[in-house]
Each structure stands twice: as C-alpha cells, then as structure tokens.
Amino acid sequence: MNNLIVLPIIIPFLTGIFLIFFAKHVVLQRTLSILSIFATIFVAIIVGKQIMTDGIQTLTFGGWPLPYGIAFVADMLAIVLVITANIVAVAALIFSFSTIGEDREKSYFYPLFQFMLLGVVGAFLTGDIFNLFVFFEVLLIASYVLIIIGGNKAQFRETIKYVIINIVSSTLFLIAVAYLYAVTGSLNMADLAQRIHSVEGEGILLVIAILFFLVFAMKGALFPLYFWLPGSYTVPPSAIAALFGGLLTKVGVYAIIRSFLIIFGMDSGFVQPFFFVIAGLTMVFGIFGAIASKDVRSIVAYNVIVAVGFMLMGVAFGTTTAIQGTIFYMVHDMIIKAGLFLLAGTIGYVASTHDYRQMGGLIKSYPALGWTFFLATLSLAGIPPFSGFVGKLLLIEGGFEVEQYLLVGISIAVSFLILYSLMRIFIHGFWGVSKLKEGEPRKAIGSLLFPSIFLVTLSIILGLGAEWFMPVFETIAKQLSDPTIYIDAVLKG
Amino acid sequence: MRLPRLNNVILETTTKVVSYLILAFAIYLFLAGHNNPGGGFVAGLVTASALVLNYLTFDMETIEKRKNFHFRIMIGIGLLLAVGTGLGGVLFGQAFLTHAFGMFDLPFLGETELATATIFDLGVYFVVVGVTMTIILSIGADE
Numbered sequence: 001m002n003n004l005i006v007l008p009i010i011i012p013f014l015t016g017i018f019l020i021f022f023a024k025h026v027v028l029q030r031t032l033s034i035l036s037i038f039a040t041i042f043v044a045i046i047v048g049k050q051i052m053t054d055g056i057q058t059l060t061f062g063g064w065p066l067p068y069g070i071a072f073v074a075d076m077l078a079i080v081l082v083i084t085a086n087i088v089a090v091a092a093l094i095f096s097f098s099t100i101g102e103d104r105e106k107s108y109f110y111p112l113f114q115f116m117l118l119g120v121v122g123a124f125l126t127g128d129i130f131n132l133f134v135f136f137e138v139l140l141i142a143s144y145v146l147i148i149i150g151g152n153k154a155q156f157r158e159t160i161k162y163v164i165i166n167i168v169s170s171t172l173f174l175i176a177v178a179y180l181y182a183v184t185g186s187l188n189m190a191d192l193a194q195r196i197h198s199v200e201g202e203g204i205l206l207v208i209a210i211l212f213f214l215v216f217a218m219k220g221a222l223f224p225l226y227f228w229l230p231g232s233y234t235v236p237p238s239a240i241a242a243l244f245g246g247l248l249t250k251v252g253v254y255a256i257i258r259s260f261l262i263i264f265g266m267d268s269g270f271v272q273p274f275f276f277v278i279a280g281l282t283m284v285f286g287i288f289g290a291i292a293s294k295d296v297r298s299i300v301a302y303n304v305i306v307a308v309g310f311m312l313m314g315v316a317f318g319t320t321t322a323i324q325g326t327i328f329y330m331v332h333d334m335i336i337k338a339g340l341f342l343l344a345g346t347i348g349y350v351a352s353t354h355d356y357r358q359m360g361g362l363i364k365s366y367p368a369l370g371w372t373f374f375l376a377t378l379s380l381a382g383i384p385p386f387s388g389f390v391g392k393l394l395l396i397e398g399g400f401e402v403e404q405y406l407l408v409g410i411s412i413a414v415s416f417l418i419l420y421s422l423m424r425i426f427i428h429g430f431w432g433v434s435k436l437k438e439g440e441p442r443k444a445i446g447s448l449l450f451p452s453i454f455l456v457t458l459s460i461i462l463g464l465g466a467e468w469f470m471p472v473f474e475t476i477a478k479q480l481s482d483p484t485i486y487i488d489a490v491l492k493g
Numbered sequence: 494m495r496l497p498r499l500n501n502v503i504l505e506t507t508t509k510v511v512s513y514l515i516l517a518f519a520i521y522l523f524l525a526g527h528n529n530p531g532g533g534f535v536a537g538l539v540t541a542s543a544l545v546l547n548y549l550t551f552d553m554e555t556i557e558k559r560k561n562f563h564f565r566i567m568i569g570i571g572l573l574l575a576v577g578t579g580l581g582g583v584l585f586g587q588a589f590l591t592h593a594f595g596m597f598d599l600p601f602l603g604e605t606e607l608a609t610a611t612i613f614d615l616g617v618y619f620v621v622v623g624v625t626m627t628i629i630l631s632i633g634a635d636e
Binding site: 003006010013014017018020021023059060061062063 | 565566568569572573576579580582583587588589590591592
C-alpha cells in the first residue's frame, strides 16, 4: 500500500474542482493550474525513485483484498508516462496563457484542462480494466469540450465526428470488457493475466483480443481507423491541439502495450503478423497524408499517425530491445509532437495563414522560430544527436533481431519522408522572398516561442543524455517483457 | 417568443403539495441506499424532477429571483465531498477511499449505523442534482 501513487490523479482533480468555483478569476486559475502540474511532477518523481529501489508500487482503493478491489499500479512505464504527460501539459498550459483568449478562459478552460490530465494520468496508473474504461471516458468527455470550446463552425463540424467515433469505440470497449468478464470472471489486469492461461478454447480469447485491439486502434488512430484524427486535431486552438497530439493517441498505444504484453500475450501466431501489417499500413498511409496536405497543422497531425505506426511496430517485434525502443520513442514523440503543434500554431500566427505555399521569408523576421522548427524537424525525423534517433535505432535493432527486414525498410523509408514532409514547411515558409505585407511590424512572439523551445531543448537533452536515461528504460523493458513481475507485484505485494 | 401567462391555479396548487412529497421520497431513497434499492444517484434525479416541476409550473424568473446560488457550484461541492471522503482514509493512515462505519446511539433513532460512505453518496447526490439542473436550465434559457 502506497497512498502516494493516487496523488497524481488527486492533485489535478482537486485543482479542477477548486477552479470551478473561481471561473472568473483568470489570474488565480492560471497560477493554480501551473502549480498543480508541478506538484504532480514532483510526486511522480518521488514515486519513480521508490520504484527504482523497491520495485512496482501498488495501492488498492479502500484496502480491499485483490482481486476484489480496484488497484492502482505504478510500474516504471506508467510513472515515466505520467511525468512526460505533465511536462507536455506545462508547455501547453504556458502556451495557452497568451493564445487561448479571455472568453475561453472564463468558460471553464482550466478546469477541463485539469480533468483531461486527470483522465490521462488515471489511465496510465490503473490496474483494472473497467477502471481503464472509466478513465478513458473522463479524458474523452473533457476532450469533447476542449475541442468545441469557443464554438466556431469548423469546431462544431469536427466535434460531431469526433464524438460519434469515440462513442462507438467506447461502446465497443464496454462490449469487449463484458466478453472478457464472461470468459474469465475477473476485471483486475494482473488477475486476468493469470486466469487467461486456464481459459478453454484459444478462439474466443483471440476474438476478444482483436476486439480490444480495434477499440484501442480507434483511440490511438491506427490504420484503417485514423480517419477522424486530422480534422479534429486541426480545428481547436494550438495549445489544445498540442495537448491532444501529445497525449491522447499515446493513451491508446499504452493500452495496447498493457493489454497485449501483460494480459493476452503476443504468442498466438496470429497477433504478431496482424500487428506487422497494421503497423506498416499505418506508417505508409500516415506519411501519404502528411505529404499530400499543404496545411501546416494538418501535416503535423498526419505525423501523429505515422508515429503511432512506429510504436505499434515496436510492440509487434516484442523483443526487449524493441520494447525499450518503443517506450523511448513514445516519450520522445509525446514531447516533440506537442512542440511541433505549438510551433505550427506560432507559424500560423506570424504568417496569418496555415498554408505553407503562401508563406515565405519568415527566417528574416523570426530567426529563433525558424531554427527551433528546424531542430524539431530533425528530431522528429531521427537525426542524431536528437532523441528521435535513439528510439528509432533501438526499434530497428529490435527489427533485425526478429528478422523483419521489410518492415524495418518501410520504417526507414518513412523516416526520410517525415523529414521531407516537414522540411517543405521550412523551405517554403522560412526561406525565399518574404510574403509578409510591406511595412507590417514584427509580431512579438516571445511568450509563444518559449514553450516550444523548452520542449525542443528537452528532446535534445533526451537524445544527448540517452545514457543517463537508459537505466529507466531498461527497467521498463524488463518489467514489460516478463508479465510475471507485474502479476506478482500486484497480487502478492 | 414569450407565451402569454396562463392562470394555472390547479397546476400551481398541486405542484406546491406534490413537490414536498417528491422531496421526501428523495430523502427516503437517499437514506435507504445502503441496504435497499436507492442511493445518491436516484435520489439526485428525483430531487431534480421536483425542481423541474417547479420550473415548469412557475416561470423561470420567479424561481431565479428567490434562489441565490448557481447549480454549477453544487457540482463542485459534490465533487469536493466525494474526494474529501476518499482523502479521509488517507489521513488515518489507511488506503485511499477506505470507509469507516460505526454504531451510534442517536436521540429519537436509537442504535443507528453511520458510515462515511453516506458522505460519498451525498457528494454523488449534489453532482447529479447540479448536472441535471444545469443541463435543463441552460437548454431552457436559450433564446
């Protein structure tokens, strides 16, 4: 029992509640929001240290014996993702201070921000599959409101699509949980993982596993269920889009990692080839979308899909190296993708357009913005010494271990195209003749640029200092590649 | 568009009587929840139905003039109560959401079992009333 691990959800929850009472006090809302995120990061780091020394930490609500109560399980993966999610949230929050506008700030933007964070963190930490569903709903309902808040025409259009697709996938999730409960009679993940081996008939388990995969694929935007993403990630303000791009799809990937590495296992002979095909198609179709679009925000949004393909590929390889690479890539992608969404918003603000063909010569007026964007592009494409390189290298190593040369080839080719898709923005937007209006004064973008610089710096630190962080990722890979560690920690701890 | 004010004597008189009955039933449901069907959720919905009946019978301005709080605040109070009960367990060194109960000798009622789960339920009750009324009033007030 360790009550500390419930604090990462209690802190944003209490903050969100307090902010409901003070909806009109903008300064108070900003201060409390940012303080609560720092408090969460602080607590998460303490818990992380405990995991390093004492192993996986667990807490059962109400002190009920397992598997009867709801368990919170903080293993290294969960806590690393909690910290990363909160770092991304800090950047998005600071960016929102200067961009979100007073109307939104007074219509419960900050409470919703906190509630969405609560849902994301809860989904990472929970050890109960129905509780996972509840936290998915918490983050989704907050995200529905965050997309539509402000209420222009495009937002209404995309919110309808987003809400419908997510209601369908949530219903499927519920049905899948019902099937799983009927077959095994348990909802606790560790208990499920134990019972799953004694279930008669592989067939029904495979069906349930694929049903779960479809649900999480819809949340995480995998081929062919990614069609809702580009629209709904381009219409909200950049601070909200950054939060979505950094966090939401990764919760889906996290759920796939949890359910397939802990509960179902990858060894059924069907799951692994199936994952290979889906991962390959996701990367290819995602990058097609990114190359085809001319809108800066939509190029970044399609790159979210590509990244999810990379992560699924690592899960499918299943070796310790590949899992380590997947998690490293996931952390890197959360940071850099949020940074890119913020940069896309800043570029759109200074150029007064989101179409890169109508920009030009921005580098003369905004050199800092240009070079930050350049570094972010290199990091996403995986050029050493940035963080994208380390993750991709480990993924490719994992691919060679299982001799999946075709998929590795696709991923390398896609990496080139990622570089191409973003470098077009740099070449068209920042080089060439300035298309800004004559005599137009340079806009002050210091406060907009600061969060992106912060995230890109983090990405560089993560890449250069990969050696320092590697023990953490090795612990994660060790805990994930042997499900018995997780099961024993939960059921016997 | 504004409807002409009708003289609904029968409806208004019935509402005055029936509202108290519905509210009493809501209190019964709330307290019965531990051992019988009922609980915070249903009690909240029944309370909201009594309030909606009042809003339907008398017009919105009449009630808003008498009422000096927002239903949105109720959501916050309810959530605070629920989280507070959970944190109560933490204060006494137990796991989060640990509930306590005990037998107390109360005046009039005699030996009664009191549980902190009731406070959690009260939180649920407030949230349900607050959410239901906020939804209905914000749709109803839309011109």
